[in-house]
Amino acid sequence: MATFNVPTRATVSENNQTIFDNLEKGLGFVPNIYATLALNETALPDYLAFQGRKTTLKAKEKEVVNLVVSQVNECAYCLAAHTAMGKMNGYTDEQIIEIRRGEVNFDPKVAALATFTKETTVNRGKPSAQATDALLAAGYTQANVVDILMLIGDKIVTNFLHGVTQVPVDFPAAAPLEEAVPA
Numbered sequence: 001m002a003t004f005n006v007p008t009r010a011t012v013s014e015n016n017q018t019i020f021d022n023l024e025k026g027l028g029f030v031p032n033i034y035a036t037l038a039l040n041e042t043a044l045p046d047y048l049a050f051q052g053r054k055t056t057l058k059a060k061e062k063e064v065v066n067l068v069v070s071q072v073n074e075c076a077y078c079l080a081a082h083t084a085m086g087k088m089n090g091y092t093d094e095q096i097i098e099i100r101r102g103e104v105n106f107d108p109k110v111a112a113l114a115t116f117t118k119e120t121t122v123n124r125g126k127p128s129a130q131a132t133d134a135l136l137a138a139g140y141t142q143a144n145v146v147d148i149l150m151l152i153g154d155k156i157v158t159n160f161l162h163g164v165t166q167v168p169v170d171f172p173a174a175a176p177l178e179e180a181v182p183a
Contacts, residue, residue, distance in 0.1 A: 004036065004165035012038040019044055032167045033077055033158050051154055055147045060089045064099050064110055065151045068117040071100040071177070075159035080171035093175070100177060112138035113148070121152060 009020045009030075016038040023030045037044040055062070063086045070078035079100070086096045098104045102118030104111035116135040119127035135145065 001166075004039070004167060006032045006035045006167050007038050008035075013041050015041070016044055019048065029170070031081065032170045033081070033162060036161060036165050036167050047154075047157065050150075053150070055151070056141070056143050057147050057151065060091070061110075061113060062151060063089050063091065064113050065117050065148055066155050067096060067099045068102050068114050069121050069152050069155040070159055071102075072118060072121040073156065073159035073163070075162050076173070077162040077167070077169045077171075078155060078159055079174035080169045083174040084171050097175070097177065100174075109138045109140075113140065117148060117152065120149070121156075125149075 007016075009017050012020065012035075020030050020035070020038070023034060034044060034048075037047050057065075063082055066078065066082040067086060070082055083096055086099070087093075091099065095104075095106055098106060099110070099114050102114045104114045112131075112134045116127055116131045119131045132145075135148075136142075140148075
């Protein structure tokens with residue numbers, strides 16, 4: 001398999017160097033997955049604009065989607081990053097495991113979101129009518145559904161990028177699940 005080296009500030013374009021500087025200021029480092037997007041002149045700014053778009057979802061809801069999609073796609077990088085983000089947004093370790101499984105017991109609204117996200121991802125955009133109806137019955141709107149789908153797409157990009165490149169994970173590793181989420 002080809003080896004993908006994580007670009008450094010010195011090896012990326014001037015535009016991407018500016019983005020690296022901003023990431024360094026905001027996050028304290030440039031995550032390897034973002035640096036890898038900079039292998040392409042426009043991918044990093046395009047991805048950050050897509051990821052940073054206005055959304056109807058709250059930060060905690062976004063982390064549910066990020067965790068479920070990353071678990072379905074078995075992305076060690078994104079599971080590590082979003083486990084850390086999930087904790088920063090107030091989820092416990094136990095809640096994060098439930099979310100990753102797509103089997104949430106601690107909150108019915110989060111459960112509906114996790115189930116819809118898991119079914120949508122596993123079934124390639126075709127969740128069951130029951131999962132969609134339950135999501136809407138839980139209080140999500142059709143506008144929220146569009147944002148959930150946008151976020152699923154966002155996460156698939158980085159899941160696949162890590163799957164191909166296998167760049168080193170620079171977040172604490174996420175605990176493994178006792179059983180794998182079916183693909």
